Amino acid sequence: MTDTPVKLGLIGWPVTHSLSPQIHESWLQQQELTGSYGLVPVEDPAHLAGKLQELTQAGYRGVNVTIPHKEAVVPLMDELNPAAKAIGAVNTMLFEEGQITGHNTDAFGLIENLKQQVEEWSPTEKAVMVLGAGGAARAAVYAFQQEGARILITNRTLEKADALCQEFGAKSVAWEEKESALEFVDLLVNTTSLGMTGQPALEIDLGPLPSTAIVYDIVYNPLETRLLEQAKARNLKAVTGLGMLIFQAQKAFEIWTGCVPAVDLESLGQSLRKLC
Ligand code: ATR
Numbered sequence: 001m002t003d004t005p006v007k008l009g010l011i012g013w014p015v016t017h018s019l020s021p022q023i024h025e026s027w028l029q030q031q032e033l034t035g036s037y038g039l040v041p042v043e044d045p046a047h048l049a050g051k052l053q054e055l056t057q058a059g060y061r062g063v064n065v066t067i068p069h070k071e072a073v074v075p076l077m078d079e080l081n082p083a084a085k086a087i088g089a090v091n092t093m094l095f096e097e098g099q100i101t102g103h104n105t106d107a108f109g110l111i112e113n114l115k116q117q118v119e120e121w122s123p124t125e126k127a128v129m130v131l132g133a134g135g136a137a138r139a140a141v142y143a144f145q146q147e148g149a150r151i152l153i154t155n156r157t158l159e160k161a162d163a164l165c166q167e168f169g170a171k172s173v174a175w176e177e178k179e180s181a182l183e184f185v186d187l188l189v190n191t192t193s194l195g196m197t198g199q200p201a202l203e204i205d206l207g208p209l210p211s212t213a214i215v216y217d218i219v220y221n222p223l224e225t226r227l228l229e230q231a232k233a234r235n236l237k238a239v240t241g242l243g244m245l246i247f248q249a250q251k252a253f254e255i256w257t258g259c260v261p262a263v264d265l266e267s268l269g270q271s272l273r274k275l276c
Contacts (some may be wrong), residue, residue: 006035006118006257007059011044011051011073012066020064025247027261035061045072052076052093053098062094062256064249070135075246087138092252103255106136106142110218110247116215116247116265117239123147130170130186131178131202132192133160136218140191141168152185154178156192183209189216195225206230217241 006028009060010020016039024037040063042051048069055063065073070089074080077090083104084090090102102276115121130137133155144151151170154177155161161172173181182188188209194202196219204227205214215231219244222259243265254260 003034004059006033006061008035008037008256009010009040009061009063010066011040011048011056011069012040013068015039015041015043015066017244018066020249023246024253027250027253027259030086030261031257031259033259034259042069047068048073049076056095056098056100060095062092062252064252065091065093074102081143083107084095087142089135089138090180091248092255094255096144103252104139105137105248105255106139106244107146107249108251109244109246110140110143110216111147112250113241113243114214114216114239115265117243118237121214123149123187126150127152127187128187128189129154129173129178129181131155131188131190131204133157133164133196134191137164140218142172143271145169146167149187152181154181179205179208182206182213183210184210185213187214189214189218190225190227191218193219194237195219195227197221202227204230206236210235211235213237214239219243220245 008024010018021037028035042048053201070091073090078099079101081103082264084102087104089104092103094101123144124147128149129152130140131154141151145168152173153161153164153170154173154175158174158177165172193199213235216239217225217227218241219225220240223240228238246263248262250261
């Protein structure tokens with residue numbers, strides 16, 4: 001990298017409550033790089049193409065993309081990396097030599113978070129149950145498929161679970177019967193919006209899970225969801241999705257700068273907790 005300031009940002013709507021500027025600006029400092037990470041609010045998907053052209057002309061190195069545009073930007077990319085192609089969504093763009101490459105670092109973030117939080121743990125050959133079949137579920141299912149896990153998907157709308165299963169070689173379970181499959185599950189992952197502040201609770205009885213099972217909640221607002229409280233009450237390992245946010249950001253930062261920032265999950269978590 002030269003001394004040119006690294007111009008980065010986040011496209012989404014709304015973007016005002018994002019934690020990404022704090023994360024990336026602390027890493028720019030850590031790596032002694034000049035640059036900035038700004039918010040790029042875009043409400044109407046019809047304005048995305050024009051905005052990308054504007055950012056290219058303004059010398060941006062890359063941007064993250066968040067809700068609701070992760071899928072809408074896919075056809076605007078000159079190239080897609082394998083994860084973005086399989087997931088059908090882009091969360092990171094690299095602007096290089098007039099070309100835009102779309103990446104998806106969410107799957108990496110999920111697996112890296114789990115590996116950092118659970119010592120010596122690997123999803124290979126493990127039975128993973130994914131709750132949900134939306135956009136976040138696609139990234140999770142792709143991640144576990146890549147790691148060689150056996151995947152079960154349960155979703156309120158069974159057809160969506162079935163479609164995802166067919167695409168990624170997983171098995172579906174009816175939402176009403178999810179508890180019946182828990183006794184063979186090594187890792188339970190919530191990718192639905194249930195349990196998020198302002199959303200309905202996730203009603204599930206964790207009783208049948210083995211005592212060695214891990215429970216992961218992609219929801220990090222609140223930081224400790226009722227699902228994670230239930231897991232802790234059963235003495236199960238409980239992992240919050242805040243780490244996924246941090247590790248998907250770490251991979252994005254590496255794509256833009258070539259530097260892998262050191263992640264101190266504990267102290268970063270503490271400062272982000274205040275902002276959540
Ligand atoms: P995201 O991109 O964040 O995954 P999404 O694509 O809208 O968002 O997916 C939301 C997920 O939460 C879906 O699996 C959805 O279930 P349906 O496919 O049946 O809609 C799930 N979800 C949302 N509200 C729910 C509820 N009240 N009960 C059960 N599942 C719910």
